[in-house]
Amino acid sequence: MRLDLRLTGCRAITMDPARPAAHTIGIWQGRIAGLDEQVADLPAAETVDLGNAVVLPGFIDAHTHLAWNGRRTVDITGLTTAAQVLDRLAAAPGTGWIEASGYDRRIMQHPLTAADLDRISGGRPVYVADLSGHACVVNSVVFQQLPHITSDGWLTENEQLAARTLRLPYSLDEITTELRTSAQQVLSEGVTMCAEAGIGAGLIASSPLEAAAYQQAQLPIRVQLMVSAHVLHDVTADPSDGVPRAIDLGLHTGFGNDMLSIGALKLWTDGGMMARTAALSEPYEGSDNAGRLAESEEFMRAAIIDGHHAGWQLAIHAIGDRAIDFTLDAVQEAQRQRPRANSRHRIEHCGLVRPEQLARIATTGMVPVIQPTFLYAYGDDYSEIMGSTRAPWMYRGRAFLDHGITIAGSSDRPVADGAPLRAIEFMVRRQSSGGRPIGPDEAITVEEAIHAYTLGSAYACRKEDVLGSLTPGKLADLVVLGDDPRTSDAIAEIPVLATMVNGNLMTQPAS
Numbered sequence: 001m002r003l004d005l006r007l008t009g010c011r012a013i014t015m016d017p018a019r020p021a022a023h024t025i026g027i028w029q030g031r032i033a034g035l036d037e038q039v040a041d042l043p044a045a046e047t048v049d050l051g052n053a054v055v056l057p058g059f060i061d062a063h064t065h066l067a068w069n070g071r072r073t074v075d076i077t078g079l080t081t082a083a084q085v086l087d088r089l090a091a092a093p094g095t096g097w098i099e100a101s102g103y104d105r106r107i108m109q110h111p112l113t114a115a116d117l118d119r120i121s122g123g124r125p126v127y128v129a130d131l132s133g134h135a136c137v138v139n140s141v142v143f144q145q146l147p148h149i150t151s152d153g154w155l156t157e158n159e160q161l162a163a164r165t166l167r168l169p170y171s172l173d174e175i176t177t178e179l180r181t182s183a184q185q186v187l188s189e190g191v192t193m194c195a196e197a198g199i200g201a202g203l204i205a206s207s208p209l210e211a212a213a214y215q216q217a218q219l220p221i222r223v224q225l226m227v228s229a230h231v232l233h234d235v236t237a238d239p240s241d242g243v244p245r246a247i248d249l250g251l252h253t254g255f256g257n258d259m260l261s262i263g264a265l266k267l268w269t270d271g272g273m274m275a276r277t278a279a280l281s282e283p284y285e286g287s288d289n290a291g292r293l294a295e296s297e298e299f300m301r302a303a304i305i306d307g308h309h310a311g312w313q314l315a316i317h318a319i320g321d322r323a324i325d326f327t328l329d330a331v332q333e334a335q336r337q338r339p340r341a342n343s344r345h346r347i348e349h350c351g352l353v354r355p356e357q358l359a360r361i362a363t364t365g366m367v368p369v370i371q372p373t374f375l376y377a378y379g380d381d382y383s384e385i386m387g388s389t390r391a392p393w394m395y396r397g398r399a400f401l402d403h404g405i406t407i408a409g410s411s412d413r414p415v416a417d418g419a420p421l422r423a424i425e426f427m428v429r430r431q432s433s434g435g436r437p438i439g440p441d442e443a444i445t446v447e448e449a450i451h452a453y454t455l456g457s458a459y460a461c462r463k464e465d466v467l468g469s470l471t472p473g474k475l476a477d478l479v480v481l482g483d484d485p486r487t488s489d490a491i492a493e494i495p496v497l498a499t500m501v502n503g504n505l506m507t508q509p510a511s
Helices: 066-070 082-090 114-121 157-167 172-188 210-217 297-309 321-337 357-364 373-393 398-402 420-429 446-460
Strands: 005-013 025-028 031-035 047-057 059-064 098-103 126-130 135-138 154-156 191-199 222-228 260-268 314-318 346-349 367-370 478-481 496-501 504-507
Touching: 047 446, 059 346, 059 446, 066 172, 066 191, 082 098, 082 114, 082 126, 114 126, 114 135, 126 157, 135 157, 154 157, 172 191, 172 210, 172 496, 191 210, 191 260, 191 446, 191 496, 210 222, 260 297, 297 314, 297 321, 314 321, 321 357, 357 398, 367 446, 373 420, 420 446
Parallel strands: 005 047, 059 191, 098 126, 191 222, 222 260, 260 314, 314 346, 346 367
Antiparallel strands: 005 025, 025 031, 047 478, 126 135, 135 154, 478 496, 496 504
16 A cells, blocks of 8 residues: 555544554545554655644534625624614625624614614615524614514514525525635634534525535535424325425435535524523523523424434534423434434533433433533623523533533534634633633543544534544544643644645645
């Protein structure tokens, strides 16, 4: 055998307990051919000395939004007054929709209203997306097309979706450009695979043809597409198949290849903490608001059960503890009706978990797909609205592991910083950007945090047989770092020197 590439002079953290460290990595036909003495005597077409850099398996972001992240809208992130926002929106080019992103109602001196937006719209429809993705502010031009909705401009959840639907669809060319922009960003952060959390319909969808944009884009990263459960429809399959609803051709989890595939069926059971719509068993601190479930329990339970019957892995958005209760009940009912070994259903976010819910999650075998950076970025606010008793239960780490639960790391990009190293640092330190300790007993080790963004996320995406560790035979995806996270005092600041996908080494794009 002649290697395509030999990487030498590296400090590899393989994440493979059978061989946890290596200094030489051999690559052949996009896969890891061997480590150290296994490849030492083999000829190689190219040898690269990494100068004692640290090498990890490529990071896997198990829940992200590439198209949304790459979308070109008016950025109003961090603006705190209506005057600032309106000045920026007034300069929006074109004649169609004015779209803005990064709105944070919590930091505004006075929240935006439809009347505010009318002052600068010039008759154009205006859609200002809340940072959470679960709310928006629109102007009167939009409201005229939504006669059943009354509001001062602020819309959440299904009402927001009704407004957003008026703007859809985006063109395939637009989506393709957005995807390519995001792909370059995630590569610069060491991410080699992303799970796109909801295409085809629902809160984050861009077009009913969305999957075609991923085929057209031919991205340099691996992508797994979660299909929205809203596209399930009645099918006349043979009764023995036990499939009452499916998507066209009966496609489900696993279709595709190692670069682009169909992953889980995405379902929503509640909203988010930022918009105060996550469904809680007790109200948000200092209020009588306990959030709400996304749809009727009957509707959501049917989607979960039908998706399970149709062979899907389920990715169920559940942030509040009430939503998690509902999710666990529905999944257990689906398994009772049609037992499926290793179904590996997921709880997306799993944001607020009461102590007694931990054993139930373990029993169902569900995988929490968490976003630690939420607490780094927004932890001060979230701690206040949860109160001292519940704050330590948010986006858990240690308690999951102690119950034998596999956790998968993700970002929910662009809701929060997508860099895995930032998330890993939070999982170890459990401190917000303001220095506030948040559930310090949930801290885990650096190795455990890295596992969440490598083997843990690979497991959640059903890819652990080919990704997640530097093991001979697995796909050659890796990230080269300027320092060892296990010994660094500033994990989030470690430079990403290069990222490899499928054996192709790419230098970090200029920042």
